[in-house]
Amino acid sequence: MQKDKQVQFPYAFVMILFFIIATLTSSGAIFYKYRQLVSQIDEFTIQVKNVSKTLITTYADAAELAYATRSSSQLLSLIEESKNITGIKEVFFVLDNGTIVAHSDKEKAKELKGNIANDEFYYNIDMILYPHVKQSRELFIFDYFVPDLPLPYTTIIRKYIQKFLYKDINTNSWLVTKAVYSKGKSIGTINCIIVKSPIYEMINSNYKELFYMLIILYGVALVFSLCTGIVLFIKQKRILLEVKEFSAPVCDKPVQMGSIIKEAIPVKE
Numbered sequence: 001m002q003k004d005k006q007v008q009f010p011y012a013f014v015m016i017l018f019f020i021i022a023t024l025t026s027s028g029a030i031f032y033k034y035r036q037l038v039s040q041i042d043e044f045t046i047q048v049k050n051v052s053k054t055l056i057t058t059y060a061d062a063a064e065l066a067y068a069t070r071s072s073s074q075l076l077s078l079i080e081e082s083k084n085i086t087g088i089k090e091v092f093f094v095l096d097n098g099t100i101v102a103h104s105d106k107e108k109a110k111e112l113k114g115n116i117a118n119d120e121f122y123y124n125i126d127m128i129l130y131p132h133v134k135q136s137r138e139l140f141i142f143d144y145f146v147p148d149l150p151l152p153y154t155t156i157i158r159k160y161i162q163k164f165l166y167k168d169i170n171t172n173s174w175l176v177t178k179a180v181y182s183k184g185k186s187i188g189t190i191n192c193i194i195v196k197s198p199i200y201e202m203i204n205s206n207y208k209e210l211f212y213m214l215i216i217l218y219g220v221a222l223v224f225s226l227c228t229g230i231v232l233f234i235k236q237k238r239i240l241l242e243v244k245e246f247s248a249p250v251c252d253k254p255v256q257m258g259s260i261i262k263e264a265i266p267v268k269e
Contacts, residue, residue: 007233007236007237007240009229009233010229010232010233010236011229013228013229013232014225014226014228014229015225017224017225017228017229018221018222018225021221021224021225022217022218022221022222025217025220025221026214026217026218029210029213029214029217030210030214033206033209033210033213034164034165036206037165037202037203037206038165040202040206041165041166041199041202044198044199044202045199048087048174048194049141052139052141052174052176052192052194053139053176055082055085055088055176055192056139056176056177056178056190056192057139057178058078059075059078059079059091059093059178059190059192060178060179060180060190062074062075062078063075063093063101063102063180063188063190064180064181064182066093066101066102067101067180067182067187068182072093072101072102075093075101075102076102079091079092079102079103079104080104082104082192083104086198087194087195087197087198088104088192088193088194088195089146089149089173089193089194089195090103090104090105090108090191090192090193091103091104091190091191091192091193092104092109092116092190092191093180093188093189093190093191094116094128094129094188094189094191095187095188096129096132096186096187096188097115097117098115098116098117098125098129099114099115099188100112100114100115100116101188116128121147122146122147122148124144124175127142127144127175127177128175128177128189128191129188129189130142130177130189131177131178131179131186131189132179132186132187132188132189134179135179135185135186136179137178137179137181138178139176139177139178140176140177140178141174141175141176141177142174142175142177143168143171143173143174143175144171144172144173144174144175144193145170145171145172145173146172146173146193146195149172149173149195149197150172151169151170151172152200153169158170161203165203166199166203168196171196172195172196172197173193173194173195173196174193174194174196175191175192175193176191176192176193176194177189177190177191177192178190
């Protein structure tokens, strides 16, 4: 007697279905988070530039007044308040020879002995005095590197971030600088260093959100695939059982060939 055929659980079907669902949902999630992160970085960059324009213009006006009146109390008060603004690392007013008139970090000003030229590795003189050299009243914003703030991520990761996400990832701050005038002539610059740490926080936060989102999506895809496989398995077993029940009378009762032929062909006596 031929052995009854057993229904096998559709493991291959479940794996293929899981792969398809996981690929489609994860691709959608990655694209969504990517577009969201790019938008957040762009909005933050625009916001920083707009806020810095207002701040540096206010500082420049105070610096011009301080130089004209030989009193820096108002400027120092504004600079002191800048410490409460998230992202601002330093604010300083320097003359054309690098002499520090006012600095938000008094200890650093002492270390510099009153002149930023004593640490050209930290203070890029060419960028800091650029508006003065150009005798321009415009505000300038440069991507800037502060040595005491390490760059996040590895070189390879920064390479991909630079290519696909944020092209200025290899600098860790911005330098906002504007010329300070006295009697119609530039005498120096007011400067503000703004760190890019909020951008790094955005990248890390979105990465974590995407990671947990993918775990949930993969879990849902796996459960859905397993449930679909179970339903298919049950249906296959039911169909096989119905086939067996239908064919049972034919298989179980012996067929009398003679009587069948006799009934089928009348015999004359």
